[in-house]
Amino acid sequence: MNNNKPPMSSSSRSNPRRRCSDLTLPLPPRQPQQQIAVPLPLPPSNQHINFSQLDRLNRIGSGSGGTVYKVLHRPTNALFALKVIYGTHDEEVLRQIRREIEILRGVDNLNVVKCHDMYDRAGEIQVLLEYMDCGSLEGTHLSDESSLADITRQVLSGLYYLHRRKIVHRDIKPSNLLVNSKKQVKIADFGVSRILEQTMDPCNSAVGTIAYMSPERINTDINEGKYDGCAGDIWSVGVSILEFYIGRFPFSVGRQGDWASLMIAICMTNPPQAPSTASPEFRDFVGCCLQMDPARRWTAAQLLRHPFVTGGTLVDHKHHRGFNNNNNQVHPTHHLLPLPPKFSS
Numbered sequence: 001m002n003n004n005k006p007p008m009s010s011s012s013r014s015n016p017r018r019r020c021s022d023l024t025l026p027l028p029p030r031q032p033q034q035q036i037a038v039p040l041p042l043p044p045s046n047q048h049i050n051f052s053q054l055d056r057l058n059r060i061g062s063g064s065g066g067t068v069y070k071v072l073h074r075p076t077n078a079l080f081a082l083k084v085i086y087g088t089h090d091e092e093v094l095r096q097i098r099r100e101i102e103i104l105r106g107v108d109n110l111n112v113v114k115c116h117d118m119y120d121r122a123g124e125i126q127v128l129l130e131y132m133d134c135g136s137l138e139g140t141h142l143s144d145e146s147s148l149a150d151i152t153r154q155v156l157s158g159l160y161y162l163h164r165r166k167i168v169h170r171d172i173k174p175s176n177l178l179v180n181s182k183k184q185v186k187i188a189d190f191g192v193s194r195i196l197e198q199t200m201d202p203c204n205s206a207v208g209t210i211a212y213m214s215p216e217r218i219n220t221d222i223n224e225g226k227y228d229g230c231a232g233d234i235w236s237v238g239v240s241i242l243e244f245y246i247g248r249f250p251f252s253v254g255r256q257g258d259w260a261s262l263m264i265a266i267c268m269t270n271p272p273q274a275p276s277t278a279s280p281e282f283r284d285f286v287g288c289c290l291q292m293d294p295a296r297r298w299t300a301a302q303l304l305r306h307p308f309v310t311g312g313t314l315v316d317h318k319h320h321r322g323f324n325n326n327n328n329q330v331h332p333t334h335h336l337l338p339l340p341p342k343f344s345s
């Protein structure tokens with residue numbers, strides 16, 4: 001984990017004012033200069049960046065699929081991350097990746113790492129990404145629930161945006177959740193990894209770990225071979241967030257464990273739960289993500305309204321929605337209510 005990571009801002013849980021939906025006191029009028037509370041986002045830049053104008057500054061890190069460098073764009077002094085994917089790829093794979101990158105260049109959300117461009121250097125793929133100066137959340141231990149709720153809300157907002165565009169991530173895990181010094185959390189690494197995974201020999205270690213994969217993805221017998229990628233992403237969010245809370249991979253086996261041990265722990269054992277020291281809201285939230293049956297897992301839109309994320313209380317929430325308990329969820333009845341405007345893009 002990166003040590004220069006900023007502390008997450010404290011969110012609504014420590015601020016009971018946010019729960020006052022029946023506030024009747026008039027708010028003070030805004031001054032004219034305060035009318036725009038947040039600067040308007042710039043339009044997405046679709047201009048290609050010339051590869052020859054990039055200088056590699058240093059290596060940031062390596063994963064199973066490639067190495068990431070910090071690079072400087074000389075004409076603008078802007079910093080980017082350049083992911084160099086191992087190996088050379090044949091024309092069909094490159095064509096597929098180019099198509100995918102075109103889609104990803106159109107992805108524009110505050111909680112998703114921007115993918116700017118792709119370069120093909122004699123079959124070696126290099127992807128130019130938004131630079132996240134505080135690194136990944138891998139190794140994070142965060143028992144402060146309000147900070148955890150803030151991270152969770154940001155991850156779910158990014159995921160909600162992707163799922164609405166029918167983009168499934170398939171590799172949500174702590175090392176793919178990046179942070180910057182503005183305390184923004186963004187989802188990284190999708191699309192290209194998926195294509196490479198499809199084209200690679202499944203025994204190749206570059207395919208990555210199954211530790212954060214949902215049971216029905218690991219063992220296709222579980223759900224009659226049906227695989228709902230969005231529900232799979234939610235499982236991975238649940239495992240990652242629980243890992244942040246307890247400070248270790250939440251299954252009885254290490255995440256580097258061999259395939260068979262991970263498969264037994266994830267597919268044949270009851271899902272892990274948050275410890276009894278956690279708030280009822282957090283325990284319930286984890287239960288909503290880590291449902292064995294993908295159909296019972298909540299969607300990103302539903303989870304954005306879970307009291308753990310909104311800072312409400314479970315008692316009020318259950319009262320409005322009517323479900324029984326943590327391990328016997330029914331889908332919330334309120335999912336037809338409109339989302340708050342910030343999530344409805």
Ligand code: ATP
Nearest residue numbers: 061062063064065066068081129130131132136175
């Ligand atoms: P895996 O290959 O199993 O997915 P990984 O996610 O750690 O593992 P990479 O995606 O290659 O591997 O990333 C390596 C490291 O580089 C990450 O852990 C992260 O710290 C850093 N990194 C990746 N993308 C960026 C980025 N856009 N900005 C800043 N750092 C990044």
Ligand code: MG
Nearest residue numbers: 063175176189
């Ligand atoms: Mg990664």
